[in-house]
Amino acid sequence: MDLASFAENFVYLLFKLREEDRSLSERAIEYFWTNMLLRKNSFRENYFDVFEEFALFGKSGIERAVLIEKALKEIISRYPRFRFIEYEGRYVWIFSEGPELLQKTCAYVDSFVDRLAMVDIFKKSGSLYEALLSVSMESDLLEGDSAAPPQVIDSMVELLDVQHEMCIYDPATGFGRILYGIFKNNTLENLEYAGLEADPYRHRIGKIALILLGLNAVNLKQGDPLARPEDGSLLSNSQYDRVIIEPPSSEKLLSFRIKTGYVTRDNLEVSKVPGSQWSYIKHGIECLKPTGKMVSLIETIALEDPVREIVDNDWLEAVIELPVGKGNFLRRETSILLINKSKPDQRRGKVLLVVPESERQIDWFDIRNPIDWPSRLTEQYREWVSRPNRSGIVSIQTIAANGYTLRPRDYAISAGLPGRKEVSYEELINAPMIELKEIGEFITGGNPERVGYDRENGMNSETPLHGDEESGRIYLLERVATDSEGVIDLYRSTRHCRTQLEVAESSTLRKSDIVICVGPGAEGVGILGDILDDETVILSREHVALRVREEYDPLEVLRVLRSDYGRHLIREAKAAIFLSGMGIDALEEMKIPDIVRKK
Numbered sequence: 001m002d003l004a005s006f007a008e009n010f011v012y013l014l015f016k017l018r019e020e021d022r023s024l025s026e027r028a029i030e031y032f033w034t035n036m037l038l039r040k041n042s043f044r045e046n047y048f049d050v051f052e053e054f055a056l057f058g059k060s061g062i063e064r065a066v067l068i069e070k071a072l073k074e075i076i077s078r079y080p081r082f083r084f085i086e087y088e089g090r091y092v093w094i095f096s097e098g099p100e101l102l103q104k105t106c107a108y109v110d111s112f113v114d115r116l117a118m119v120d121i122f123k124k125s126g127s128l129y130e131a132l133l134s135v136s137m138e139s140d141l142l143e144g145d146s147a148a149p150p151q152v153i154d155s156m157v158e159l160l161d162v163q164h165e166m167c168i169y170d171p172a173t174g175f176g177r178i179l180y181g182i183f184k185n186n187t188l189e190n191l192e193y194a195g196l197e198a199d200p201y202r203h204r205i206g207k208i209a210l211i212l213l214g215l216n217a218v219n220l221k222q223g224d225p226l227a228r229p230e231d232g233s234l235l236s237n238s239q240y241d242r243v244i245i246e247p248p249s250s251e252k253l254l255s256f257r258i259k260t261g262y263v264t265r266d267n268l269e270v271s272k273v274p275g276s277q278w279s280y281i282k283h284g285i286e287c288l289k290p291t292g293k294m295v296s297l298i299e300t301i302a303l304e305d306p307v308r309e310i311v312d313n314d315w316l317e318a319v320i321e322l323p324v325g326k327g328n329f330l331r332r333e334t335s336i337l338l339i340n341k342s343k344p345d346q347r348r349g350k351v352l353l354v355v356p357e358s359e360r361q362i363d364w365f366d367i368r369n370p371i372d373w374p375s376r377l378t379e380q381y382r383e384w385v386s387r388p389n390r391s392g393i394v395s396i397q398t399i400a401a402n403g404y405t406l407r408p409r410d411y412a413i414s415a416g417l418p419g420r421k422e423v424s425y426e427e428l429i430n431a432p433m434i435e436l437k438e439i440g441e442f443i444t445g446g447n448p449e450r451v452g453y454d455r456e457n458g459m460n461s462e463t464p465l466h467g468d469e470e471s472g473r474i475y476l477l478e479r480v481a482t483d484s485e486g487v488i489d490l491y492r493s494t495r496h497c498r499t500q501l502e503v504a505e506s507s508t509l510r511k512s513d514i515v516i517c518v519g520p521g522a523e524g525v526g527i528l529g530d531i532l533d534d535e536t537v538i539l540s541r542e543h544v545a546l547r548v549r550e551e552y553d554p555l556e557v558l559r560v561l562r563s564d565y566g567r568h569l570i571r572e573a574k575a576a577i578f579l580s581g582m583g584i585d586a587l588e589e590m591k592i593p594d595i596v597r598k599k
Helices: 003-020 022-042 046-056 062-077 090-096 100-115 117-138 150-160 177-185 202-211 248-259 277-286 300-304 371-382 396-401 425-429 554-562 564-580
Strands: 167-170 194-196 218-223 240-245 288-299 314-319 334-340 351-353 391-395 432-434 440-444 473-477 494-497 514-517 525-527 535-539 542-549 591-593
Touching: 003 022, 003 100, 003 117, 022 046, 022 062, 022 090, 022 117, 022 202, 046 062, 062 090, 090 100, 090 314, 117 177, 150 177, 150 240, 150 288, 150 334, 150 371, 150 564, 167 591, 177 194, 177 202, 177 240, 194 202, 194 277, 202 218, 240 314, 248 391, 277 288, 277 334, 300 334, 314 371, 351 371, 351 396, 391 396, 391 425, 514 554, 514 591, 535 542, 542 554, 554 564, 554 591, 564 591
Parallel strands: 167 194, 167 240, 194 218, 240 288, 314 351, 473 535
Antiparallel strands: 288 334, 314 334, 351 391, 432 591, 440 542, 473 494, 514 525, 514 542
C-alpha cells in the first residue's frame, strides 16, 4: 500500500468518523501515531525483546489491543520517558465497545503500519505528520481553532534565526508543529528543545509524533507556564536563546480550562481566567537570554494595548500583519511579533511594520495555488526596507506618541496619498496620529421634519438642482457621488425637497464639509464644493459630515480618508457602529497621521 493511497483512505475514514463525533476521529488519529511509534521502537534493539515477547504485529482487533496495552506498560516501566502515553483500557475500548467504523479504521491503520520497514518510517513519517495534521486541523477533524498554516510556521522559523548549539523554548507547543518546523528546517548540531502544553490530548499526540520524527522531546512537558507546572525545571531561572510561540487565543484558553479540569463551579463557569496572549508573550520574554530573540503569533486586535516594556526597552523589531485565511487557518486577523533583545545597531530605535498585500481572504491550504507570500515577507525583513502602501520603518518615539498601539494599520503605511509629493513616505508613517474628533466636529443626518406636507406635490426627486425655481431650495444628500478629486456632485448626490421643512441652522452643510457614508452596503467619502446662497443641503441618516476646524486643511483630511488606509479605517468604524448599535464614537476615534495642519 503506497503512502498516497493510505493517506487518502485514512482521511476519508476520519471524515466519516467526524460525522458521528469528532472525538472518534481524534481517537483514530491518536491510535495511528501510537502505532507508528511502537512500530519504530519494535526495530530498535533495546525494545526488541518486548515486541518479541508480546508478538504484537501481524494481529488485529481485540487481541492486538490487549497486547498493545501490555507492551506499552512494559516499555513505560523500563523507560519512564514514555510515561506521558495513556494506554490503560484505551485500545481495548476501541475493539470492545467502540463503534464499528472506528474499529475498521483502526484495523486499517494496523494493516498499513505493519507493512512499514524502518526506512519507510524515517522517510514517510515527516510528510505524513505535516499533511495529515494540516488536513485534520483545517477540516475540523482535530480541534484546529485558528491555527497557523504551514507557510506561516516556516516563515516564523526563518525569522527566528536559529544557530548551532542553541536552546529553543515553546511555552504553548500544541501538537508540536512549530518545533517540528524548526527541526526539519535545520541540520544544525546540538539544538536543545523545551516546551509546555496545557491540554493533555495535544501534548500526548504532539510528543508521540515528535519522538517518532526524531526530535529530542525529553524536555517537552505537560503544563501551563502561567499556572506553573509541577515540573518547574523549565521555568526556574531558565533562559533560552530562542522562544517561538503561538499563544492560545481566548477560545483556546477556555477550551483548555474545560479539558484540563480547571472549571470549578457549576454550568462550566470559569473561576479564574488563565491569562491573555500577552501573558504568554511576557512569559516568553522573561525566559529569553539578554541576547535572545522571540517570534510569536498574536491576534491583531491585542496589539492595540501591548506590553509597553517591549517598546520602551527597544526590544520590538517587527510587527507583520498576516492575510486572513479561510477555514480554520488564521480565520481571525493575526500578526507576527518579532522581539529581539539585541537588535543590530542599524535597527535600534526603529520598528518594521508590515500590512498584507491584499484585503481578500486567502486559502492557505490550496495545493493547486500554493501561497508564496511568506518568502516575500522574510525577504522584506532581511532587507529592512519601507515599501509604499505595504510597510514602513517607524521610530519607537512615534509608537509611544501614538499610545503604544502596535497595529500596523494604525499607521499610515497603506495611505498611498495621491498628490502629496511634498511629504516623504518616512515622514508620513512617522507622523503622530490624531483622532478625527480633535480635527473637527461631526454632524449627523436624519429624516427631515416636514411642515404642512403637500399630498399633491410631496417630495419630487426628479426636480433638477439648477433651474427656474423659487428661492429657499432644500436638498437632501442621499449618496456620495464625486469627481476624481473627491468633490461631491450635488446634482447626482441629492434630491430636492418640494415640501416645507423645518431645518436647524446647525444641521445644514457648508462648503468644505467632508461627508462620509455610514449606511450598510455602501461606501463613499467626499467634500462639498460651492453651495448657492438660496440652497440648503441637509444629510440623510445614512451619512455623517466632518466639519474641519480652521487650523486644519480639509483637502488634506479628505486625501487621507480617501486613501486605502482611510477607507480601511472607515470600514472598521462602520462595522463597529453596526455591531454596537451606538452612535458615531468609532468614527470620532479614528486616527489619521497628523499631517493635515495648515502650513
